[in-house]
Amino acid sequence: MTKNISIAIDGPAAAGKSTVAKIVAENFSYIYIDTGAMYRAITYKAQKANIDLEDEDVLFKLLENTKIELFPGDNGQLVFLDGENVTNEIRSSEVTNYVSIVAKHRLIRAEMVKRQQEFAVNGGVVMDGRDIGTFVLPDAEVKVFLLASVEERAQRRHHENIQKGYPSDLEKLKEEISTRDKIDSEREVAPLRKAKDAIEIDTTSLSIQDVVARIVDLAVERIATL
Ligand code: CDP
Numbered sequence: 061m062t063k064n065i066s067i068a069i070d071g072p073a074a075a076g077k078s079t080v081a082k083i084v085a086e087n088f089s090y091i092y093i094d095t096g097a098m099y100r101a102i103t104y105k106a107q108k109a110n111i112d113l114e115d116e117d118v119l120f121k122l123l124e125n126t127k128i129e130l131f132p133g134d135n136g137q138l139v140f141l142d143g144e145n146v147t148n149e150i151r152s153s154e155v156t157n158y159v160s161i162v163a164k165h166r167l168i169r170a171e172m173v174k175r176q177q178e179f180a181v182n183g184g185v186v187m188d189g190r191d192i193g194t195f196v197l198p199d200a201e202v203k204v205f206l207l208a209s210v211e212e213r214a215q216r217r218h219h220e221n222i223q224k225g226y227p228s229d230l231e232k233l234k235e236e237i238s239t240r241d242k243i244d245s246e247r248e249v250a251p252l253r254k255a256k257d258a259i260e261i262d263t264t265s266l267s268i269q270d271v272v273a274r275i276v277d278l279a280v281e282r283i284a285t286l
């Protein structure tokens with residue numbers, strides 16, 4: 061029987077992680093876990109409760125009493141917070157622009173990593189985030205670090221917003237993405253880094269299909285060695 065492996069996909073905002081991770085997971089009939097959604101969900105709950113996002117202890121207590129569930133959906137992963145579907149709400153700019161503040165806290169990260177590792181106990185998982193190859197799944201059989209220029213990443217988000225009929229400002233997106241990348245890369249705990257054994261793919265001029273094909277090839281090659 062073919063062994064079920066773990067595939068870790070990391071990289072900065074809008075590098076294409078969730079789009080390609082979902083397709084790669086479908087390809088192998090693996091589960092797909094978008095870990096960013098978990099940080100977004102707790103940020104959304106904290107904002108609704110008017111909690112100071114710098115207050116690590118209060119946030120941690122909140123997280124301990126919070127159920128975050130992830131389910132496969134037709135258009136990507138569905139996110140349930142304490143039983144309520146918040147898939148769309150957690151993508152708001154209010155959440156996007158503050159999630160990195162919540163994600164820098166040590167206690168929050170430790171709890172999230174624990175929950176994420178539980179999803180992956182049996183292998184057969186494609187997980188995307190910022191610290192998957194470095195901390196969450198350090199033994200993942202395939203690790204990929206996706207990159208793209210900030211201009212390209214802002215363009216992708218801009219295009220996505222326009223397609224969905226949302227208002228969008230390209231320059232503002234560029235600024236927001238750069239700020240988030242800076243906080244994510246400079247935080248003390250599990251900063252955004254390429255794992256030593258991760259394969260870097262610059263997706264700036266690659267299509268989604270190109271990136272998926274590269275990762276599927278890497279996974280097939282790795283499975284063949286097991
Ligand atoms: O999809 P996008 O790249 O905009 O972001 P995301 O993957 O939804 O992640 C939102 C934020 O959560 C990131 O900017 C990080 O601050 C945090 N995050 C993290 O710290 N570690 C992860 N494994 C995943 C996300």
Ligand code: CDP
Nearest residue numbers: 073074075076077078079216220266267268
């Ligand atoms: O998960 P992450 O924030 O890294 O990015 P994403 O939400 O998967 O992708 C951001 C946008 O870029 C989506 O609209 C994708 O369709 C698009 N994309 C692209 O145009 N070319 C790629 N090679 C990858 C993603």
